[in-house]
Amino acid sequence: MAETTGSTPVAQPAVEHDVHVVASGHGAAHAETGGHDAHHGGHVFSFTALNESHNYPSPAIAWGHGTPQLVLNAPTYALKNFDVLRQKPAFATVTVKDGYAQWAQDVAAEPGYAGPAPESLARAMTVADQSAWLGSLPRALSFFNHQTFWSTVALCLLAVVLLVTHRRRADQLKPEGRIQHLLESVVLFVRDEIVRPNFQHSPNQGAAWVPFFGAMMLALLTCNLFGLIPIFGTATGGIGTTAAFAGVVALLMLVLGMKENGIVGFWISLVPVHWKWHPGTMALWIFLFVSELISLTTRPIVLAVRLFANMFAGHIVLLVFASLGFIVFASQPDNVGMSVGLGAFGWVMAFALYALELLVALLQAYIFTLLSAVFIGLCMHPEH
Numbered sequence: 001m002a003e004t005t006g007s008t009p010v011a012q013p014a015v016e017h018d019v020h021v022v023a024s025g026h027g028a029a030h031a032e033t034g035g036h037d038a039h040h041g042g043h044v045f046s047f048t049a050l051n052e053s054h055n056y057p058s059p060a061i062a063w064g065h066g067t068p069q070l071v072l073n074a075p076t077y078a079l080k081n082f083d084v085l086r087q088k089p090a091f092a093t094v095t096v097k098d099g100y101a102q103w104a105q106d107v108a109a110e111p112g113y114a115g116p117a118p119e120s121l122a123r124a125m126t127v128a129d130q131s132a133w134l135g136s137l138p139r140a141l142s143f144f145n146h147q148t149f150w151s152t153v154a155l156c157l158l159a160v161v162l163l164v165t166h167r168r169r170a171d172q173l174k175p176e177g178r179i180q181h182l183l184e185s186v187v188l189f190v191r192d193e194i195v196r197p198n199f200q201h202s203p204n205q206g207a208a209w210v211p212f213f214g215a216m217m218l219a220l221l222t223c224n225l226f227g228l229i230p231i232f233g234t235a236t237g238g239i240g241t242t243a244a245f246a247g248v249v250a251l252l253m254l255v256l257g258m259k260e261n262g263i264v265g266f267w268i269s270l271v272p273v274h275w276k277w278h279p280g281t282m283a284l285w286i287f288l289f290v291s292e293l294i295s296l297t298t299r300p301i302v303l304a305v306r307l308f309a310n311m312f313a314g315h316i317v318l319l320v321f322a323s324l325g326f327i328v329f330a331s332q333p334d335n336v337g338m339s340v341g342l343g344a345f346g347w348v349m350a351f352a353l354y355a356l357e358l359l360v361a362l363l364q365a366y367i368f369t370l371l372s373a374v375f376i377g378l379c380m381h382p383e384h
Contacts, residue, residue, distance in 0.1 A: 045326045047319075054231075055315045057145035057238055060132070063231045071128050071136035072144045074100065075107045078124035079115050085124040088131075097126045103139055147227075151235035154226035155219060162218075183218075190214045194370050198377035209373070216245070217369040224311060224361035228354070236364075237311040242304040249372045250300035257379030269382045270296065299375050303368060310364050314357045321350040 053062045059073040059080065071077050078085060085091060096119075104122035107113065115121060129136040137144060144152070166179045175184045191210045194217075199206020220236060227234020235241040258266040268275075270292040273285050320327075325343020332338065 045330045047323055047327050047330075050323060051316060051319055053146065054233065054319060055237060055312060057147050057240075059145060060128075061146055061149065068128070068132045070134040071132045072146065072149055073142040074125040074128060074136045074139075075103060075121060075142075077136075078121055078128050079107075081128070082116060082121075082124050085127045085131075086120065088127055090127050090130065091123055094123055094126050094130070096122045097129055099139065100125045100129075147233040147235045147238045148241070150226060150233045151223045151241070154222045154234075158218060158222045186218060186221075187214045190217055190369065194373045198373040199380075201381045206377075213369050213373055216372065217365055220245075220307070220365035220368055221362065224365055225358070227311065227315065228357060228361060234311060234315075236307055237315055239304065239308045242308040245307075245368070246300040246304035249303060249375060252376050253296070253300070253379040256376060257382075260380045261382070266379070266382075296379075299371075303371055303375075307364050307368050310360055314353075314360055318350055318353055318357060321346040321353060 052058055053060070059071070059076040060068040061070040061072065062068040068077070100122045101118070104118040104125060108115070108118040108121065116124070125136075161179065162183070166177065166183065168175070168180065175181045187210065190213050191207075194213055195207075195209045196205045199209055202209070223234050223236045223241075226232055227237060254266075260266075261269050271285055271288045273281065273288055275285055276282070324346030325339050328342050329336070329339035
């Protein structure tokens with residue numbers, strides 16, 4: 001199976017002797033040593049591979065076992081599944097797709113690369129492109145992964161709803177239709193329950209902040225809910241995306257805090273005790289300053305980790321229960337009754353947990369937006 005060295009995936013040698021390699025999950029290579037295994041479409045079932053293709057930043061969209069639907073990053077996918085791709089009959093005779101030879105050369109030239117020769121990598125990329133239902137994305141779009149691709153689709157749909165299909169007309173005084181009423185209720189909720197309580201000392205009770213926090217909440221809600229659709233993914237299930245959201249909040253905390261209180265005044269105002277040239281007071285002030293500095297640093301970190309952990313863990317739990325029957329059958333192929341029984345139980349639990357995950361998706365979007373407003377408001381007006 002392909003491993004990763006630094007930022008470049010490295011393909012490992014093929015399995016030899018009496019062990020043959022088969023595709024599993026999103027195409028990851030697995031060794032099958034004989035006996036009975038849980039199969040789906042002729043491929044060994046592997047929860048690890050299935051989980052990677054659904055809940056991790058996979059380089060391809062693969063809804064089941066074997067053939068991917070869309071390759072998002074051709075060289076990364078080819079390196080990760082090189083052992084499988086080179087065993088396909090087309091590998092020896094395929095004509096390398098235009099641009100893939102140079103792309104493979106560029107990947108092989110990266111520091112730390114230890115994969116196959118560029119020519120072989122280009123062949124594997126072409127075979128992967130031909131195997132996918134929809135082919136692969138061009139090099140310019142290869143930055144997408146399974147999570148960011150679907151979240152981009154979700155945010156584009158949200159933009160269409162907000163700016164095209166349900167945009168408020170200039171002469172329109174009241175919302176019309178269910179969608180506009182729903183959007184208006186979200187905006188009013190953000191204004192009354194999030195912005196005003198935390199920016200009440202800003203001009204017009206922080207009315208200028210309503211678009212920012214309204215957009216944040218709608219974006220997080222859309223990504224969270226879109227990721228609950230079977231076979232889709234969500235970028236909020238990746239720490240990189242939540243860290244980017246939290247990074248924006250951290251930047252606003254510092255910039256606006258120093259703008260409102262002055263560069264020196266902002267750091268001094270972190271401590272609720274006035275400085276005095278008394279040994280005890282000085283020691284207390286320094287201790288409180290270090291404590292507040294740690295608190296200031298950890299706030300955006302907590303924001304990022306909380307959203308990521310809740311979404312990531314929820315999706316894994318749902319996938320575990322939905323795949324429970326296959327997991328049991330893969331480990332005990334002779335016990336069909338237990339596999340069927342636990343499989344049915346898993347689906348019942350999955351439906352129940354799905355309702356809980358809907359609540360978590362809504363709640364986490366609200367908590368992230370609320371805490372962001374609280375943290376920025378505290379930095380702008382620490383005295384309150």
